Structure formats: structure tokens, C-alpha cells
Amino acid sequence: MTARTAACPNCGATIEFRWSGAVQTVCPYCKAVLVRRDLDLEKVGMVSDLPPTASPIQLGTEGKFDGDAFVVVGRIVYQYERGGWNEWHLRTMRGASAWLSDAQGDLAISTLAKNAGALPAADALQVGQSYTIDDTRFRVASLTRARYAGVEGELPFTTWDRSEALFADLDTEGTGDRLRFATIDYSDDAPVAYVGTYVELEQLAARNLRRFEGW
Amino acid sequence: MSAPAVASLSCPQCGAAIELRTLDQAQSVVCSSCGSILDARDPNLALIQGFAAKQKFTPQIPLGTRGTLKGEKWEVVGYQVRSITVDGTSYYWDEYLLFNPYKGFRYLTQYDGHWNDVQVVKAVPAETRSGGRPVVTLYGETFKHFQTATATTEFVLGEFPWQVRVGDQAETRDFVAPPRMLSEERTPEETTWSLGTYMTGSQVWTAFALPGKAPRARGVFANQPSDYLPRAGSLVKRYVLFAAILIVLGALRLITASRETVFDTDSKFFKPGALADSLAFVTPTFQVKGRTANLEVTTEAQVDNGWAYFDYALVNEATGQTYEFGREVSYYYGRDSDGNWSEGSRRDRAVLPSIPAGPYFLRVLPEAQVPTDFLEYRILVRRDVPILFPYLAGLLVLIVPPVFMALRAWGMESARWKESDYAPSDDDDDDD
Numbered sequence: 001m002t003a004r005t006a007a008c009p010n011c012g013a014t015i016e017f018r019w020s021g022a023v024q025t026v027c028p029y030c031k032a033v034l035v036r037r038d039l040d041l042e043k044v045g046m047v048s049d050l051p052p053t054a055s056p057i058q059l060g061t062e063g064k065f066d067g068d069a070f071v072v073v074g075r076i077v078y079q080y081e082r083g084g085w086n087e088w089h090l091r092t093m094r095g096a097s098a099w100l101s102d103a104q105g106d107l108a109i110s111t112l113a114k115n116a117g118a119l120p121a122a123d124a125l126q127v128g129q130s131y132t133i134d135d136t137r138f139r140v141a142s143l144t145r146a147r148y149a150g151v152e153g154e155l156p157f158t159t160w161d162r163s164e165a166l167f168a169d170l171d172t173e174g175t176g177d178r179l180r181f182a183t184i185d186y187s188d189d190a191p192v193a194y195v196g197t198y199v200e201l202e203q204l205a206a207r208n209l210r211r212f213e214g215w
Numbered sequence: 216m217s218a219p220a221v222a223s224l225s226c227p228q229c230g231a232a233i234e235l236r237t238l239d240q241a242q243s244v245v246c247s248s249c250g251s252i253l254d255a256r257d258p259n260l261a262l263i264q265g266f267a268a269k270q271k272f273t274p275q276i277p278l279g280t281r282g283t284l285k286g287e288k289w290e291v292v293g294y295q296v297r298s299i300t301v302d303g304t305s306y307y308w309d310e311y312l313l314f315n316p317y318k319g320f321r322y323l324t325q326y327d328g329h330w331n332d333v334q335v336v337k338a339v340p341a342e343t344r345s346g347g348r349p350v351v352t353l354y355g356e357t358f359k360h361f362q363t364a365t366a367t368t369e370f371v372l373g374e375f376p377w378q379v380r381v382g383d384q385a386e387t388r389d390f391v392a393p394p395r396m397l398s399e400e401r402t403p404e405e406t407t408w409s410l411g412t413y414m415t416g417s418q419v420w421t422a423f424a425l426p427g428k429a430p431r432a433r434g435v436f437a438n439q440p441s442d443y444l445p446r447a448g449s450l451v452k453r454y455v456l457f458a459a460i461l462i463v464l465g466a467l468r469l470i471t472a473s474r475e476t477v478f479d480t481d482s483k484f485f486k487p488g489a490l491a492d493s494l495a496f497v498t499p500t501f502q503v504k505g506r507t508a509n510l511e512v513t514t515e516a517q518v519d520n521g522w523a524y525f526d527y528a529l530v531n532e533a534t535g536q537t538y539e540f541g542r543e544v545s546y547y548y549g550r551d552s553d554g555n556w557s558e559g560s561r562r563d564r565a566v567l568p569s570i571p572a573g574p575y576f577l578r579v580l581p582e583a584q585v586p587t588d589f590l591e592y593r594i595l596v597r598r599d600v601p602i603l604f605p606y607l608a609g610l611l612v613l614i615v616p617p618v619f620m621a622l623r624a625w626g627m628e629s630a631r632w633k634e635s636d637y638a639p640s641d642d643d644d645d646d647d
Contacts, residue, residue: 052222054238056317082378082404083242084256104240104376105319106337142405174339176352198337201317211217212316215288 008032010043018060018073019091022154025074033151033160044160050077050150055102056201056209057088059153063204065109068092072100074153078146078165089155097156099194107204110183110196119184119191125168131182134195138170138182162187220316226251227260236279236292237314237374244374247278252381255374267381268370272296275325275425276311278373282423284332289313289321291423293373299364299387312375320376323419324411328432329439330419331396331411340390340397340408348637351390351397353410358390358397361437361635366400389437393631396438413438435630443624450617457613465606472601477501477510478577480594487523487583487590498577500532501596503570508599510570512577514563516544516592521585522559523592528578529567538567566602 004017010032015025024035026047034041061072074089085103092098098111113133120129129140144167151159166186171179183194201209222235224244231248235241241255243263250266274294276282281290293312298305308326315321322333340351340358349360368383386401394413399406413436416429432439478501485494503510516523522545529538542565548557583590632638 050239052219052238054220054240054314054316077239079256083376084239105314105316106335107319171339174341174351176341176354177338178354179338209317212220213217214220215316 006041008034008043009041010034015041017154018071019154021156022073023156024151024158024160025154026152028152035158035160044158047151050152053086053210054105054212055086055088056206057086057100057102058208058210061088061206061208061210063206065090065092065098065199065204068094068096070098072153074155075151076148076155076159077150079149080144080146084146084149089153091154099196100199101196106198107201108181108196108198110181110194113182113193113195116193119193122166122186122191125184131170133170133182133193136172136180136182136195138172138180140168141171142169143167144169157188224260226253228253228262228265233260234279235374236290237376240314240320240376241374242377243379245371245379247372252371252379254378263378264380270370272307272309272370272372274309274311274372275430276323276419276423280423280425282313282419284313284321284422287315287318289315289318291373293375293379294371295368295375295379296370297366298369299366301364307369312373322409322411323414325419326436327434328416328430329436330414330416331438332414333398333409333411336397336408336410338408349388349390353397353408356392356395358392358395361389361391361396361632361637363388363636391438393438394440411438413440434634435627437631437634439631441624441627441631443620443627447617447620447624450620454613454617458610461606461609461613465601465603468601468603468606473505473508473599474597474601475505475599476595476597477503477575478594478596480592482591482593484589484591485581485583486588487585488588491580491582494582495578495580498579498594500574500576503572503575503598505572505599507569507571509602510567511597511600512540512542512565512567513595513597514542514544514565514592515561515595516583516590517561518544518546518583518585518590519587520547520549521545521583523581523583523585523590525592525594526580526582527565529570530576530578531571532574532576534573538570540565540567566600570598 004020006015008015008027008030010027011030013027013029015027026033031047032043033045033047035044057072059072063070070090070092072088073091076087078085078087085101088100090098090100098109101108116133125140125143127140127142131138145164146167147164148159148162168184170182179198181196185192222238224233224235226233226246226249228246228251229249231246233244233246235244235255243252244255245252251262252264253260254263276291278291278294281288291311292314295310296307297310298307308324311323313321313323324331324333338353340353342349342351351358364387366385366387368381371379371381388399390397396411398409416432420429478498514525522543524541524543526541542563544561544563545559546561547559
């Protein structure tokens with residue numbers, strides 16, 4: 001991966017891209033939300049400072065999952081009425097995007113489903129319905145309407161023009177084995193499915209983790 | 216660069232300082248001063264619930280205490296007391312919420328001095344039924360249903376990654392496979408499974424370097440491991456081994472015993488009414504050969520509703536060594552309202568242990584009380600006869616420890632299940 005640099009149109013600071021394909025990023029100095037237009041960056045808004053996080057992940061954290069090395073390049077903070085979670089954007093050495101979610105210390109990695117079939121429209125969604133995604137039968141467990149509570153770093157899509165997203169969380173029937181889950185994201189016009197598994201931090205051989213005083 | 220691990224805030228209700236140890240993971244935080252439950256995600260810490268607990272509780276492990284569980288560092292960040300009510304009685308237990316920024320959350324529960332190290336499981340157990348009871352399987356291990364109840368939050372302290380309220384209720388189901396317990400908590404919003412592993416109070420005291428000694432555990436807890444079950448199991452295994460050895464040795468003895476006849480009077484008679492001097496006699500000398508072995512003297516007397524007594528002395532002709540012993544033969548029989556009866560036997564066996572080889576004779580003084588003039592008798596001496604009594608006694612004595620341990624194991628299991636939904640009914644208890 002070649003690091004590319006650009007100047008922040010808001011404060012002039014040099015912004016280093018970890019991922020050349022980023023669509024949106026946030027200036028780490030002035031917190032301007034920047035969107036790529038051809039070769040230039042356009043300021044589309046400002047974000048307020050994110051509250052201090054207890055997540056061990058940070059921009060620049062590196063690790064390995066499923067034999068593929070990754071680096072954390074961006075983050076979306078989602079909040080809903082009963083909680084919130086971090087969705088860390090990973091770029092892998094094979095050039096794919098993946099998401100590492102951190103909800104109350106539970107880490108999970110999800111990737112775009114390869115074979116999602118026909119997904120239901122948002123207004124047709126019901127808890128209890130089953131769908132086959134990537135050859136696994138998933139059941140809709142809950143629907144979460146979350147709001148974008150903050151962003152940082154490089155993302156594969158824009159979020160500045162969005163305020164809310166609808167997620168359907170799907171799980172497998174009780175099998176007594178490690179849980180696989182799926183998420184259907186209704187942020188865009190067409191629903192997008194992700195399939196994920198829970199992971200432990202030590203499984204990821206992570207480097208450059210956030211350090212906490214006294215830990 | 217290291218980020219601060221604590222955010223310092225102040226309670227909008229009473230102004231007291233509030234520390235947030237789980238930062239953005241916290242959804243609610245309780246003011247330790249006024250007991251208000253506040254929305255930790257709100258920059259203004261909006262009030263969720265004012266102090267509503269009926270009773271105040273003090274955690275045994277103070278908030279902020281750090282300890283080491285299974286080699287990992289954990290900090291106590293939250294504490295809640297929950298209760299269940301069974302047959303009109305409320306039972307309270309403590310739940311400590313532990314946090315490590317690199318590991319997430321973990322729980323410690325405490326009831327009557329029994330502790331559990333609990334983690335949320337990222338799997339849904341498979342549920343079936345066995346013997347009319349629900350059982351669940353997780354990662355290949357099967358757990359038996361123990362209790363279904365409604366848990367109510369009674370008191371809270373510290374911070375929580377969910378919106379906690381006093382009065383919160385959840386349907387709980389506990390399944391056990393000591394030392395583990397699998398618990399389901401169901402609210403209208405979600406169902407969570409967690410896996411607990413039994414810990415003793417002193418393990419917790421060591422892990423968190425708490426002062427003093429852990430309070431003694433009372434009773435038997437649902438997933439408390441039983442020392443007795445494995446010990447009974449290993450004692451039974453050991454017994455089976457010993458019993459097999461004893462049976463083999465006994466069988467070998469039965470096969471190898473020579474049972475050699477060294478002397479036999481054959482059928483003889485004596486006159487019971489005669490003077491003692493005239494009845495006494497000595498047998499011809501007989502040779503006992505081979506290694507030192509036991510000697511069996513069989514006395515047969517054809518008594519009918521009477522007795523005979525033989526006063527014996529076995530004398531080694533070469534050394535003069537004398538073995539004196541007396542044997543009685545008595546046999547009575549008849550008929551009464553219960554039918555025929557009999558008592559005693561016409562034959563008696565006496566075994567002298569460890570008789571060395573040599574020339575021997577028997578000095579015999581018989582006497583008898585029988586309704587006949589003559590009494591037919593026979594004296595038979597054999598060497599090296601098998602005696603099975605020690606083997607049988609060994610089998611009996613050795614079975615005591617495993618039986619004892621099995622009874623203790625059974626006692627512990629019945630004490631465990633007495634607290635479950637499957638306790639024997641009250642009628643059974645009254646019979647105790």
C-alpha cells in the first residue's frame with residue numbers, strides 16, 4: 001500500500017492516506033470532514049471530538065484475520081436508544097474492506113456477504129424471518145435504527161450526508177457452537193449483507209493498539 | 216501515547232465527583248453519593264432514575280479494585296444486587312461487573328459465600344430434553360436445567376454498559392454441569408447466555424488481594440464441584456482392582472492347595488458312657504511332609520439329638536511341640552408348629568495354621584451325650600487346605616471406603632438439587 005498525501009482544504013495540514021481508495025476522511029487536526037473529488041479534497045462539514053473511548057482499537061492498529069493482514073483506517077460510531085458501538089473500517093492486504101465492530105468489549109469481524117441472494121426491502125423486514133446468506137440460514141433477531149454519532153479516518157462511502165441507518169441483526173439457531181451472525185445494512189438504496197464471527201483480540205495478533213494509563 | 220483510562224465528571228443531581236472507568240462503553244453510571252442513575256452517554260448525565268433501592272448494600276470488593284483472574288487483569292467497575300423470590304422467600308446475590316479495555320467485560324457473582332466467574336457466551340446453546348427436563352449443550356458440554364426464576368435488580372453501584380434501573384426484571388434459567396453453570400437471561404429486548412465457573416471465596420480474596428478472610432460458604436451451590444463424586448469414582452475403580460486381585464489370589468489358592476490327607480481314622484466307635492480314662496487314646500504316628508502349611512482336622516460324629524466333644528492335642532513326636540484344642544459336634548432336629556427344624560452339624564472342621572513338616576500323632580479324649588450306646592466317629596487330617604475367609608473378609612472390608620464416599624457424594628448431590636426446581640416435594644421432606 002502506498003501512502004498518499006494531500007493538503008487539508010480547511011487547515012492546510014498534510015493528510016496521509018492509509019488507503020488510496022478512501023471516499024471520505026476526517027482531518028485529524030481540524031476535524032473537517034473531507035470527501036474526495038477526483039484528486040482534490042472537498043470539505044463537506046465538521047465533526048466534533050469523539051468522546052474518549054475504551055476501545056483497544058485505534059486508527060493505525062494492525063492485525064491479521066483469516067490469513068489476511070489488515071490495518072484500521074477508519075471508524076464510525078453508531079448509537080441507538082439502548083447503547084452504541086464502534087465500527088472500525090479495515091483495509092486488508094488483499095485489498096478488501098472489512099469491519100471490526102466493538103460493542104461493549106465484544107469484538108466481531110464482518111465482511112461483505114459473497115452470496116446474499118434476494119434481501120428483503122426495509123419495510124418488509126420482520127423479526128423471525130429467515131434468509132440464506134453465504135450458505136448459512138440466518139434468522140432476523142432484531143432491528144436497530146442507529147444514528148451516526150461520529151466518524152474518523154478513511155471510509156469507503158460517505159457518511160456526512162447521512163444521519164440514521166437501519167440494521168437488521170441476524171443470528172443462527174441455537175447450535176451450541178460458536179455464533180455466526182449477519183447484518184443487513186439499509187443505509188444505501190439497496191440493502192447490503194455482511195457476515196461475521198466474534199473474535200478475541202489475541203486472535204488478531206494486533207499491533208499498535210490504544211494504550212490506556214495504568215493498563 | 217497513552218489515553219486516559221478514566222473520565223472525571225460530576226453528578227448533576229448532587230455535585231459529587233463521578234469517575235467513568237469504562238468511558239464510552241458505559242451506558243449508565245450511578246452516583247456513589249446520591250444513588251442517582253445517570254445516562255453516561257449524555258454529556259449532561261441526564262437522570263435515568265433517582266435513588267430507588269429499598270435497601271443499601273456494600274460490595275465486598277470495592278469499586279475500582281483491580282485483581283487478576285486466570286492471569287488477566289480486571290477492574291471492578293459496577294456492582295448490583297439482584298434477587299429471586301421462591302415460595303415467598305427472597306434470595307439476594309451480588310454481581311460484580313469487571314472491565315479490562317483489552318478484554319471487555321466479565322462478571323463475578325456471589326451467593327452465600329459461593330462465587331462464579333462469568334462471561335457472556337457468543338453462542339446460542341442447543342436445547343433438548345432429557346428425562347423430562349430441559350438440557351442445553353454448548354461446545355459439546357451438556358448442562359442440566361436447575362432453576363427458572365425472575366431476577367429483579369435491587370441495588371446498583373458504579374457503571375454499566377447497558378441502561379440499568381432498580382426494578383429491572385429478567386427471566387433467568389440456570390443450567391449446571393459442575394463446576395460450570397450456563398445461564399440464560401431473557402428480557403423483551405434480548406436473550407443473553409453466560410457461562411460461569413465456580414470459584415471459592417478464598418480464590419476471589421487472593422485474586423483481588425482483599426483484606427481478611429473470605430466468608431465461609433454455606434450449603435451446596437448449584438454448580439459447586441463435588442470432591443466426593445470423583446473420589447468415590449476412583450475408590451470404586453481401586454476397589455474393582457483390589458477385588459479382582461483378591462479373587463485371582465483366592466482362585467489360585469483353590470487350584471494350588473494340595474488338600475493332602477495325612478491321617479484318617481475311618482469309621483470308629485466309642486462308648487459314651489465309659490470312664491474317661493478308658494476312652495482316651497493316641498493315634499498312630501503320621502508324617503506331615505512338604506512346606507509349612509495349615510492342617511485341617513475334620514471331626515465327624517453321628518450324633519442324633521446329642522453332642523460329642525473331642526479334646527485334642529496334636530503332638531510333634533520329634534520336637535514335642537503340642538497344639539491343644541477342643542471341638543464340639545452337636546446335632547439336634549425335630550418338628551414343631553413351623554415344621555421340621557435342625558440345629559448344628561455332624562461334622563466339624565478345625566484348621567491349625569502353619570504346621571511345620573514332621574512326625575505327628577493326635578491324643579484324643581472324646582466324650583458325648585447321646586441316646587445311643589455307641590457313637591460312630593471319624594477323624595480326618597489333611598494338610599494345605601484352602602481357606603477363603605481372608606479373601607472374602609478383604610472384599611468386605613475394602614468395600615467400606617467406596618461405599619462411604621458414594622454416600623457422601625449422594626448427600627452432596629441431594630443437597631445441591633434440593634435448591635433446584637427439582638427438589639423433592641415437601642411431603643418427602645417431612646419423612647426425613
